[in-house]
Amino acid sequence: MSKLDFKLYVITGENYHPGRTLEDVMREALHGGADIVQLRDKTAKEPELLEKARLLRRLTREFGVPFIVNDYPRLALEAEADGVHIGQDDTGFSEVRELLGPDRIIGISTHSLEQALAAEDAGADYIGVGPVFPTGTKPGRKAVTLDYVRQAARHVRIPWVAIGGIHTGNAQEVLNAGATRLCAVSAIVGSDDPASVCRKLKSMIQTSAGADIMLNGTRHRTQAATLKQLVEENGLAGRRIVAEADGSIIPREGWGETMLRSGMTVELVHFVGGG
Numbered sequence: 591m592s593k594l595d596f597k598l599y600v601i602t603g604e605n606y607h608p609g610r611t612l613e614d615v616m617r618e619a620l621h622g623g624a625d626i627v628q629l630r631d632k633t634a635k636e637p638e639l640l641e642k643a644r645l646l647r648r649l650t651r652e653f654g655v656p657f658i659v660n661d662y663p664r665l666a667l668e669a670e671a672d673g674v675h676i677g678q679d680d681t682g683f684s685e686v687r688e689l690l691g692p693d694r695i696i697g698i699s700t701h702s703l704e705q706a707l708a709a710e711d712a713g714a715d716y717i718g719v720g721p722v723f724p725t726g727t728k729p730g731r732k733a734v735t736l737d738y739v740r741q742a743a744r745h746v747r748i749p750w751v752a753i754g755g756i757h758t759g760n761a762q763e764v765l766n767a768g769a770t771r772l773c774a775v776s777a778i779v780g781s782d783d784p785a786s787v788c789r790k791l792k793s794m795i796q797t798s799a800g801a802d803i804m805l806n807g808t809r810h811r812t813q814a815a816t817l818k819q820l821v822e823e824n825g826l827a828g829r830r831i832v833a834e835a836d837g838s839i840i841p842r843e844g845w846g847e848t849m850l851r852s853g854m855t856v857e858l859v860h861f862v863g864g865g
């Protein structure tokens with residue numbers, strides 16, 4: 591599994607669990623199925639932050655999931671994190687990339703499609719799309735609403751994760767708008783039972799996986815993530831196929847990278863016989 595195949599992204603928020611340790615709460619989240627973890631702490635000084643980063647590095651290794659540090663690229667390297675997450679106002683992307691090298695993950699928060707496409711062009715490995723709903727975790731930031739989730743589902747080609755005010759009661763709306771990855775802080779770490787919240791969110795994500803596409807003129811529900819998988823799913827692998835997605839012919843080499851999204855129109859034309 592690639593490090594960016596995650597579905598449920600959990601970010602720390604220690605203010606939400608007074609009296610419980612970071613390790614306990616995050617271990618429960620991992621038990622519940624968190625498949626990527628970010629350390630986000632806007633108040634700790636660097637030595638303390640490094641200690642927390644080392645703890646979470648150990649814990650995430652135990653579960654075999656990637657570990658990301660919010661900002662602090664040098665500290666992320668020191669703690670052997672898999673990557674760094676930066677905001678629109680943080681240190682520039684190119685500086686962070688230079689520090690981290692080509693292999694580590696860099697995620698960027700985005701609050702509009704314009705920012706998403708800019709992050710994609712810059713070379714981000716994934717982006718955050720949010721805050722979908724108003725949230726006390728980022729007070730004062732205006733919600734981007736499900737409209738931006740729908741836009742992201744249509745236009746963003748790198749992995750993206752919906753974030754902001756998401757909980758088990760509204761996650762389905764976010765998934766219906768086209769999200770395939772969810773991220774939460776308060777709903778998970780602020781819960782008495784982080785593992786069960788994670789399990790619930792994870793199962794909602796898994797149940798709604800797949801896309802509703804138009805295939806050769808007919809509505810088609812597919813579990814395939816890519817055009818290549820769709821060809822395989824239809825028993826057409828190895829056949830002489832011309833594939834068109836949203837009106838453009840996609841060469842065979844590009845099938846694996848062409849992600850299917852709900853609303854997409856796909857034509858698979860099978861040439862029968864010689865020619």
Ligand code: 3NM
Pocket residue numbers: 601699700718719720721722724725726727728753754755756773774775776777
């Ligand atoms: N980033 P909760 S929203 C850390 O939109 C963060 O970029 C956001 O916390 C963004 O799940 C957010 O408690 C807060 O709402 C997410």
